[in-house]
Amino acid sequence: MKRAMVAPMLFIIASHQAIAQDESSKRAYLGVQLQGGALVANVDDNGPAQLAGIQPGDFIVSFDGKEIKSSDELSQTVAATPSGKDVAITVIRRGKEGTTTAKLGQRLVLSGAPLDEFRQKLAGILQELESLQVPKGTWSQSELQRFSDLFDRFQDLKKTVPPEDTAVQNLWSQLERLFAIYKPSADNARRQREAQRVQETELARNIEEQLGPLYVNYMTLQVCASRFPQFDKMRYQTREFLKNKELGFLREQADELWNAVAVKFQRVEAVFEQIDAMQLFAECEQASKQASALIAPAADRTAGPPLRKKDF
Numbered sequence: 037m038k039r040a041m042v043a044p045m046l047f048i049i050a051s052h053q054a055i056a057q058d059e060s061s062k063r064a065y066l067g068v069q070l071q072g073g074a075l076v077a078n079v080d081d082n083g084p085a086q087l088a089g090i091q092p093g094d095f096i097v098s099f100d101g102k103e104i105k106s107s108d109e110l111s112q113t114v115a116a117t118p119s120g121k122d123v124a125i126t127v128i129r130r131g132k133e134g135t136t137t138a139k140l141g142q143r144l145v146l147s148g149a150p151l152d153e154f155r156q157k158l159a160g161i162l163q164e165l166e167s168l169q170v171p172k173g174t175w176s177q178s179e180l181q182r183f184s185d186l187f188d189r190f191q192d193l194k195k196t197v198p199p200e201d202t203a204v205q206n207l208w209s210q211l212e213r214l215f216a217i218y219k220p221s222a223d224n225a226r227r228q229r230e231a232q233r234v235q236e237t238e239l240a241r242n243i244e245e246q247l248g249p250l251y252v253n254y255m256t257l258q259v260c261a262s263r264f265p266q267f268d269k270m271r272y273q274t275r276e277f278l279k280n281k282e283l284g285f286l287r288e289q290a291d292e293l294w295n296a297v298a299v300k301f302q303r304v305e306a307v308f309e310q311i312d313a314m315q316l317f318a319e320c321e322q323a324s325k326q327a328s329a330l331i332a333p334a335a336d337r338t339a340g341p342p343l344r345k346k347d348f
Contacts (some may be wrong), residue, residue, distance in 0.1 A: 074110045088138035098126035158207035161186050165214050175225035183222050243285050243293055250278055251297040253327040259308055260320035270324045277331045
């Protein structure tokens with residue numbers, strides 16, 4: 037027989053020690069229901085056995101190297117095996133024998149206070165999730181964060197198979213349904229916000245690259261023109277160029293950048309007040325040359341090549 041994809045789906049479950057009324061434990065979990073010896077009557081969806089390929093009708097004859105003769109023996113063997121272990125399982129299917137490897141899962145076994153606490157955790161998540169009441173596409177940042185926190189809390193609970201309790205199973209099903217509805221919308225809103233953030237960051241970088249150096253030069257030329265009249269022409273040209281340049285950006289963004297540059301420029305002004313006239317004049321000449329270099333390429337581009345003369 038071909039090597040079958042067979043996996044332990046045993047619903048198992050005896051523990052190494054007795055469990056008191058208000059105690060909880062975690063037991064190895066295969067995810068199968070048995071009948072008549074070790075005949076598999078059913079397998080749990082996405083349980084260890086189903087994932088390994090075990091099917092209803094398979095007859096388990098060996099588990100982790102031990103011969104299996106009854107369902108009780110299989111249950112006890114699974115319970116005595118550490119959860120998470122990879123075990124070899126041999127089955128007979130339609131008269132042919134095959135072996136597969138399955139990783140045992142883990143099932144919570146709860147009663148009393150621990151079971152009540154588990155129910156309350158699920159009910160709390162469900163109540164908060166229902167209180168969001170967010171139509172598609174209208175997620176606020178705080179709602180996205182709340183949803184993400186609730187989703188993570190549920191994912192933590194899903195690390196183990198839920199206990200077999202009617203209330204728990206109902207709450208579990210409701211949460212699965214609501215998260216399936218909300219998550220695509222939340223993920224889409226999160227992607228849109230991230231795209232918007234990237235766009236805003238790129239725009240801010242662009243405006244800083246294009247206007248930042250000109251703002252610094254213009255502020256310097258303002259100081260220079262107040263001391264040396266020969267720099268007033270370049271100050272005026274820079275101002276006019278900036279007025280046109282700013283039309284390509286939002287006014288609020290340009291004003292925000294101007295204010296940020298102005299705050300930093302206060303330190304430059306303080307230095308200007310301390311240096312002598314020759315040093316200041318040299319700084320003014322440098323600022324004038326830099327402003328001219330930034331303005332000139334744009335002027336050249338707007339002028340364009342001379343038109344050819346029509347000769348006919």
